[in-house]
Amino acid sequence: MADLVVAGAGMAGLVAAAEARARGADVVVHEKLERPGGSMRLSSGVVWRYREFDRFRRECPGGDPALQRALHDRLDDDLEWLRALGAPVVGEGTGNPLTTGARFDPAGLTEALAAAAGPAIRLRDPLASLPDGAPVLLATGGFAASPELVRSHVTDQAEDLFLRAAPGASGDGLRLGLGAGGEPSAGLGEIYGRNMPAPPARIAAGDLVDLAQLYARHAIVTNSDGGRHIARNWSEIDVVQWTARQPRARAWFEVPTENLAERVRDRTVGEMVEAAERAGAPVRRRRESVTVETVAGITSTLGGLRIDPSGRVAPGVWAAGSDVGGIATGGYASGLGAALVFGRLAAAAALAGGVDR
Numbered sequence: 120m121a122d123l124v125v126a127g128a129g130m131a132g133l134v135a136a137a138e139a140r141a142r143g144a145d146v147v148v149h150e151k152l153e154r155p156g157g158s159m160r161l162s163s164g165v166v167w168r169y170r171e172f173d174r175f176r177r178e179c180p181g182g183d184p185a186l187q188r189a190l191h192d193r194l195d196d197d198l199e200w201l202r203a204l205g206a207p208v209v210g211e212g213t214g215n216p217l218t219t220g221a222r223f224d225p226a227g228l229t230e231a232l233a234a235a236a237g238p239a240i241r242l243r244d245p246l247a248s249l250p251d252g253a254p255v256l257l258a259t260g261g262f263a264a265s266p267e268l269v270r271s272h273v274t275d276q277a278e279d280l281f282l283r284a285a286p287g288a289s290g291d292g293l294r295l296g297l298g299a300g301g302e303p304s305a306g307l308g309e310i311y312g313r314n315m316p317a318p319p320a321r322i323a324a325g326d327l328v329d330l331a332q333l334y335a336r337h338a339i340v341t342n343s344d345g346g347r348h349i350a351r352n353w354s355e356i357d358v359v360q361w362t363a364r365q366p367r368a369r370a371w372f373e374v375p376t377e378n379l380a381e382r383v384r385d386r387t388v389g390e391m392v393e394a395a396e397r398a399g400a401p402v403r404r405r406r407e408s409v410t411v412e413t414v415a416g417i418t419s420t421l422g423g424l425r426i427d428p429s430g431r432v433a434p435g436v437w438a439a440g441s442d443v444g445g446i447a448t449g450g451y452a453s454g455l456g457a458a459l460v461f462g463r464l465a466a467a468a469a470l471a472g473g474v475d476r
């Protein structure tokens with residue numbers, strides 16, 4: 120029997136397996152899909168934290184302060200650890216003065232972590248039940264890909280959401296963790312995502328970043344009933360959470376013509392509108408404005424299993440990554456960052472804790 124069984128070969132699972140292997144442990148990694156990487160492989164690869172802990176608390180006020188403290192204090196060392204594994208950095212910093220971190224090439228990051236995790240990655244072999252005789256670390260990526268769980272916990276418009284993530288994240292970790300006696304975290308209804316071009320737009324896995332419609336603050340945002348989004352702030356996360364709860368998970372972004380030249384990160388609003396139009400989304404151009412129909416794209420769930428600061432869920436069961444909730448509650452913090460820090464931390468604790476169930 121292995122020293123540690125890991126469910127999921129995405130960011131958290133591969134990090135955990137690499138950490139356990141570096142500690143001399145015999146690790147088995149189950150992966151549901153035909154290749155490793157999960158949503159990490161589709162991501163922008165920016166691993167980050169808030170510069171100031173107080174800012175983290177303000178941005179994510181419902182999160183557990185002990186988990187937030189661990190993430191804040193450990194991320195920089197863990198980034199060094201990732202670099203030392205050979206994960207390719209393609210950019211230093213995040214471009215946001217409030218945060219610090221680095222951008223990795225997602226394919227190279229996956230490769231470096233899979234190599235460090237070792238040969239025991241069992242592809243197309245989902246973990247369906249808890250193994251006897253070994254501690255288990257749940258890292259199955261949350262439940263964004265389960266319309267049933269999203270309907271129960273997030274929105275009754277679940278079937279209309281666009282899945283902006285890898286398809287494996289169907290809530291297996293949550294089910295297994297709760298079944299073992301674990302508890303749900305705070306914020307089970309919160310999601311991270313982006314407004315995306317609405318159907319009939321065609322969106323390939325490689326376009327999930329480029330087709331995001333990130334200009335709500337420069338638009339009038341309405342639902343199909345003409346109801347208007349009143350922004351608490353203009354964070355894209357707030358807008359997508361609102362959109363997810365509107366009829367058919369749709370929102371219309373009407374941009375006054377004079378706002379098309381506004382820049383958001385490295386693109387103009389006009390370029391994002393054109394990208395949506397090319398993808399086939401309904402776009403209506405008039406002299407004074409342009410209106411794009413968008414759909415809420417769910418990237419990951421922010422609620423999940425409750426963990427203690429060692430990553431423990433229940434006797435013999437640990438978790439990391441999007442299977443864990445209660446870290447970014449009320450806002451957003453880097454999912455890759457949390458997967459990195461808690462993947463390492465939970466692997467070490469699971470090896471020390473063993474099978475106490």
Ligand SMILES: Cc1cc2nc3c(=O)[nH]c(=O)nc-3n(C[C@H](O)[C@H](O)[C@H](O)COP(=O)(O)OP(=O)(O)OC[C@H]3O[C@@H](n4cnc5c(N)ncnc54)[C@H](O)[C@@H]3O)c2cc1C
Pocket residue numbers: 126127128129130131132149150151152155156157158159160161162163164165166167244245246247258259260261283284285286287288289291292327328418419439440441442452453454455456458
């Ligand atoms: C387009 C996009 C852009 C993003 N950009 C960023 C970014 O720049 N910065 C950032 O911090 N975050 C970003 N994210 C989010 C980030 O990718 C996730 O937060 C991160 O991958 C979560 O890690 P994880 O290990 O929990 O899940 P994943 O990386 O998705 O891995 C979970 C794995 O578990 C597997 N699995 C599921 N069920 C089972 C089972 N029963 N048994 C075995 N395996 C199972 C899945 O198939 C998957 O491979 C982005 C995501 C997307 C999609």
